[in-house]
Amino acid sequence: MGATKTYIFSTKQNELAKIAKVLAHPARVAILEYISKQDACICTDLVDIIGLSQPTISQHLNEIKKIGLLKGTFEGKNLCYCIDQERWKELQDTFHLFFSNINRNCC
Amino acid sequence: MGATKTYIFSTKQNELAKIAKVLAHPARVAILEYISKQDACICTDLVDIIGLSQPTISQHLNEIKKIGLLKGTFEGKNLCYCIDQERWKELQDTFHLFFSNINRNCC
DNA sequence: ATTATATATTGCAATATTACGATAATATTT
DNA sequence: AAATATTATCGTAATATTGCAATATATAAT
Secondary structure (H helix, E strand, O other): OOOOOOHHHHHHHHHHHHHHHHOOHHHHHHHHHHHHOOOOOOOHHHHHHHOOOOHHHHHHHHHHOOOOOOOOOOEEEEEEEEEEHHHHHHHHHHHHHHHHOOOOOOO | OOOOOHOOOOOOHHHHHHHHHHHHOHHHHHHHHHHOOOOOOEEEHHHHOOOOOOOHHHHHHHHHHHOOEEEEEEEOOOOEEOOHHHHHHHHHHHHHHHHHHOOOOOO
C-alpha cells in the first residue's frame, strides 16, 4: 500500500504523469523558466535566484535531468545547463495532445 | 523541513505546479481520459475501468475537482461527472504558454 | 600542492501522497 | 420503512517527496 500502481496503467498514461510530476513543483517550474530566459546558459546563480539551498537545487535539477530536459556541460568550473530543445518539443506535443483529445458534447 | 516552500515562488509558478500535480498521477490521467471519451457522462464504472478501490477513485476525483476541472451533478443515484470545458481550456492555455516561452538561442 | 569555488552525494527529519478497509451519507427502489 | 446502490469520509499503513547540514568530488586559480 502507498505506492502508485503504475502497472495497471498504459505507458502513455504513466509517461504523462511522470512528466507532470517534474512540473509539479514550483522550484522546478522556476528553474526551467530561469534557464529558458538566459541568453547564455551559465546557471551558477540558481541558488541565489530561487532561494533554496544548494543541495536542494541540485536535486531539483536532477529530477529535471531524469526526463531528459537538460543538457549539461562543464565550462570551466561552472556547469552549463541548457534545455534540450528536442525533448522540450516532445513534452509540449505530449501535453498538447492530451489537452486536445477531449470530448465536447457532454453536459 | 519537508514541506514545499510555496511562499518563495510566484503565483503563476505555484499555479502551474498545482495543476501539474493533479496530472502527476496515472490514475487521474486515466480518469480524465475516460470521462472525456464518454458521450454521456455517467461515470459510475470508473472503479471497474481503472482498477483501484472505490475510496481511492473517490479521492482522485476529489483532487481533480479541487482545480475546478470537474462539474458534478446528481442524476438519479448516479453521480454525473463532466469535465469543465472552460477550465480545461484555461489549463491548456497555461501549459501552452509555459511551453512556448522558451529561449531558442542557447548552447 | 594548496586554496578557492562550484556542483554532487549522503543521511536524515518533516511532510505529503497513495491506497484501502470500515463506515457514513445520500438517493432510489421495493 | 427497509433494502439496495452509489459516493464520501475516516483512520491508518506504506511509500514518496522535500529540504538541508555535512561531506565528497571536481575544476580553477594561486
